[in-house]
Amino acid sequence: MSRPQPVTAEDLYLYAMQLLQPEEQTRLSDFLQHSPEARTELANVRGDLVLLASTPEQHTPPALSRQRLLKQIGREKKSASAVHVIPERATAQHAVATMPVFPPEPQAPGTLLTPIRDDSYTPSQETQLPFRSFQDQEDESRRSIVAIVFPWVGWLVAAGLAVSTFNLWHKSKTLQETAAFANAKAEHIASESEKSLRVLDVLRNTAAQRFQLTKQSSQPIPNARVTYVSETGSLIFQGANLDQLPAGKVYELWLIPVGDGRQPIPAGTFRPDERGYASIVLPEIPKGVVAGTFGVTMEDEGGAKTPTLPIVMIGS
Amino acid sequence: MMPSGDDNFLLRAIQRGDEAAMAQLFDRYSRPVYSVALRVLRDPAAAEDVLHEVFLHIWRKPEAHASLRDSLMPWLLLMARDHSLDTLRRKKSVDSVNDITLPLGARLAEETDRVATEERSRSALLRLPVDQRKTLEMAFFDGLTHTEIAELSGDAPATIKTRIRTGLLYLRKAMQS
Numbered sequence: 001m002s003r004p005q006p007v008t009a010e011d012l013y014l015y016a017m018q019l020l021q022p023e024e025q026t027r028l029s030d031f032l033q034h035s036p037e038a039r040t041e042l043a044n045v046r047g048d049l050v051l052l053a054s055t056p057e058q059h060t061p062p063a064l065s066r067q068r069l070l071k072q073i074g075r076e077k078k079s080a081s082a083v084h085v086i087p088e089r090a091t092a093q094h095a096v097a098t099m100p101v102f103p104p105e106p107q108a109p110g111t112l113l114t115p116i117r118d119d120s121y122t123p124s125q126e127t128q129l130p131f132r133s134f135q136d137q138e139d140e141s142r143r144s145i146v147a148i149v150f151p152w153v154g155w156l157v158a159a160g161l162a163v164s165t166f167n168l169w170h171k172s173k174t175l176q177e178t179a180a181f182a183n184a185k186a187e188h189i190a191s192e193s194e195k196s197l198r199v200l201d202v203l204r205n206t207a208a209q210r211f212q213l214t215k216q217s218s219q220p221i222p223n224a225r226v227t228y229v230s231e232t233g234s235l236i237f238q239g240a241n242l243d244q245l246p247a248g249k250v251y252e253l254w255l256i257p258v259g260d261g262r263q264p265i266p267a268g269t270f271r272p273d274e275r276g277y278a279s280i281v282l283p284e285i286p287k288g289v290v291a292g293t294f295g296v297t298m299e300d301e302g303g304a305k306t307p308t309l310p311i312v313m314i315g316s
Numbered sequence: 317m318m319p320s321g322d323d324n325f326l327l328r329a330i331q332r333g334d335e336a337a338m339a340q341l342f343d344r345y346s347r348p349v350y351s352v353a354l355r356v357l358r359d360p361a362a363a364e365d366v367l368h369e370v371f372l373h374i375w376r377k378p379e380a381h382a383s384l385r386d387s388l389m390p391w392l393l394l395m396a397r398d399h400s401l402d403t404l405r406r407k408k409s410v411d412s413v414n415d416i417t418l419p420l421g422a423r424l425a426e427e428t429d430r431v432a433t434e435e436r437s438r439s440a441l442l443r444l445p446v447d448q449r450k451t452l453e454m455a456f457f458d459g460l461t462h463t464e465i466a467e468l469s470g471d472a473p474a475t476i477k478t479r480i481r482t483g484l485l486y487l488r489k490a491m492q493s
Contacts, residue, residue: 008477009481010477010478010480010481011477013477013480013481013484014455014461014462014477014480017455017456017459018398018401019455019459019460019461019462020461021461039415040417042415043415043416043417044417044419044488045484046390046394046415046416046417047390047416047417047418047419047422047488048419048484048485048487048488049394049397049456049484050389050390050393050394050416050418050422050424051418051419051422051433051437051440051484051487051488051491052437052441052452052456052484052487053348053352053393053394053396053397053456054348054393054424054430054433054434054437054438055434055437055438055441056351056352056354056355056457057351057355058347058348058351058434059347059350059351059354060347060350061346061347061350061363061364061367062360062364065346065350065364065367065368066339066342066343066346068368069338069342069367069368069371069372069375070335070338070339070342072368072372073335073338073372073375074335076375076376077333077335
């Protein structure tokens with residue numbers, strides 16, 4: 001890790017002129033935050049730069065630049081005045097307007113007109129305002145524009161309202177359609193969910209009647225059926241005619257994956273009821289395991305991590 | 317003649333939305349601001365755009381200069397230079413701060429003081445050795461970094477840095493003498 005370079009007096013000059021690389025500029029900014037002396041010196045350096053900035057030959061800007069600026073600020077003021085009310089405005093206007101004007105350049109007599117537009121303040125007759133004649137002209141032209149534009153304002157407002165009403169109606173209709181679709185979807189999901197719960201209840205219910213159908217006059221033998229979807233890791237096990245277990249023992253179902261050497265995965269334990277029925281519904285097993293077959297072993301209560309021989313039942 | 321410290325008065329009026337005060341401020345400082353922009357850009361139309369931007373900034377954010385000590389001109393000149401260089405580089409630089417301490421003897425509040433300061437600064441600059449003067453001008457008005465100036469002049473970058481500092485210190489001392 002390299003040590004940071006020390007800040008030199010020369011660096012302050014480059015910093016003040018914004019001529020350092022961005023990371024150097026940031027380094028000096030951080031340094032200045034913690035050094036009052038450096039900040040004082042930076043202010044002095046800026047003072048030196050002001051001297052340098054005052055050395056170029058002086059040129060008068062084009063006359064239109066003044067008009068351009070005043071038009072711009074007039075426009076900005078108009079838009080702002082629609083929102084803000086500025087207190088003490090007339091007082092400030094009067095105070096500044098009565099101050100002697102200090103023009104930068106000698107101008108021809110009669111051209112000392114400072115464009116100003118002010119909707120909220122009317123100067124008194126006694127006030128010497130060098131801007132008045134320009135303002136009068138502007139007021140007159142504004143009045144004539146208002147007279148032309150005003151009759152159309154009502155129609156424009158009506159048209160605007162019609163367009164916005166149509167937009168609102170269209171949005172409302174779209175929202176209604178979206179809501180109706182969402183409601184239908186929710187109803188469908190609720191219905192499916194209820195059906196699934198009923199299936200689970202039938203499978204899990206210990207009071208459910210179960211019938212094993214076999215060839216007539218044959219002896220019932222222990223058997224089980226596993227329905228398994230590897231993609232989702234969903235499994236349902238149903239056993240019938242299972243032998244009863246000694247105390248402290250359970251049956252454990254094992255998923256035996258495809259492929260040599262792969263360890264069996266425990267898929268839940270169960271104890272058959274007095275009629276020899278048992279089920280396992282949706283045990284927690286990993287997704288995506290392709291099963292070669294399933295087996296059942298007898299284990300101690302609580303189950304085991306590896307199967308204990310012998311295998312009581314095996315899938316075909 | 318305007319009283320000293322009148323810029324603060326105008327700024328307060330501008331804060332209240334007074335266009336006439338803005339016009340007066342423009343009349344007072346448009347010439348030096350435009351001159352700096354023209355010196356950097358060497359293009360009257362582009363310099364006029366910078367002039368417009370600088371004064372529009374004051375109109376929009378007069379409160380940013382409420383702590384002004386004496387005259388708005390130091391800040392205006394540096395802002396004109398920075399905005400002009402931004403135009404050249406087509407990027408935005410960090411806004412200059414208001415904390416500017418002018419050397420003793422440099423007064424800008426009054427028109428006569430401004431002219432006197434300009435003349436003394438110009439005279440002091442001309443008394444600098446040519447290569448030092450050129451270095452200062454390349455850095456300040458052309459916005460060249462010390463390494464770029466070193467490449468152009470064939471001098472070591474450290475020499476350029478020292479030349480910039482001693483040149484500006486000379487201007488400071490010239491105003492104090």
